[in-house]
């Protein structure tokens with residue numbers, strides 16, 4: 001037990017950054033109570049206990065496959081690179097598709113305590129748009145995703161249309177753009193940047209350089225939310241960004257860039 005609390009490990013080495021799994025589980029339990037409510041969370045925990053004792057009870061309440069509150073969105077599944085339409089030259093740098101938990105994301109975002117209306121939100125490697133949908137619950141000035149895969153982008157476009165039909169968009173705009181993250185220019189306004197381990201260190205560095213140039217004149221703090229930060233060294237070594245927090249036992253890392261001479 002003591003080892004479990006104080007050891008940083010990765011459940012999926014090579015795919016996942018080592019983190020304090022005990023702290024992550026604690027925060028995950030808290031987030032479940034916060035967003036799913038007491039009854040669903042308790043049933044979910046009981047379902048896990050039943051499966052540990054090989055009892056075929058309550059399994060429909062298991063948490064997995066329930067990462068999204070809006071279950072009518074098409075965000076499920078893992079798309080390996082070899083099964084995707086991403087061109088071969090990107091296979092070295094790109095990560096496979098898998099959606100993040102919108103509950104974790106919302107918890108991290110809400111703790112920034114920012115004025116959403118001041119900010120644009122961007123997801124580099126937005127896939128089917130799970131986190132775009134979660135971000136669009138907040139009154140951001142704009143929510144934009146940039147995704148390399150045409151097929152995943154097409155799913156995101158359908159999800160955005162569905163969100164619109166259900167009046168589930170609080171942000172002023174919600175857009176998925178198909179293309180390479182390194183080629184995307186940001187308008188010079190305050191940004192919340194989000195990456196779920198979408199690419200390797202070289203691409204991350206190129207994206208960070210572009211962000212730094214594009215947002216050079218922005219005076220408000222710029223936040224970089226890095227989920228499963230496999231290449232956090234790029235941000236650790238950046239002269240502009242500082243570590244802000246490491247929620248979920250370090251499974252997430254949040255960095256902030258504060259302007260040198262704020263007005």
Ligand SMILES: C[S@@+](CC[C@H](N)C(=O)[O-])C[C@H]1O[C@@H](n2cnc3c(N)ncnc32)[C@H](O)[C@@H]1O
Nearest residue numbers: 094097098099100125126127148180181196198
């Ligand atoms: C782990 S998924 C993250 C999906 C989504 N952001 C989320 O949090 O649910 C990473 C995504 O990054 C995309 N990707 C990889 N390299 C990219 C690049 N250079 N430009 C844009 N998207 C890229 C992949 O196609 C994949 O859909």
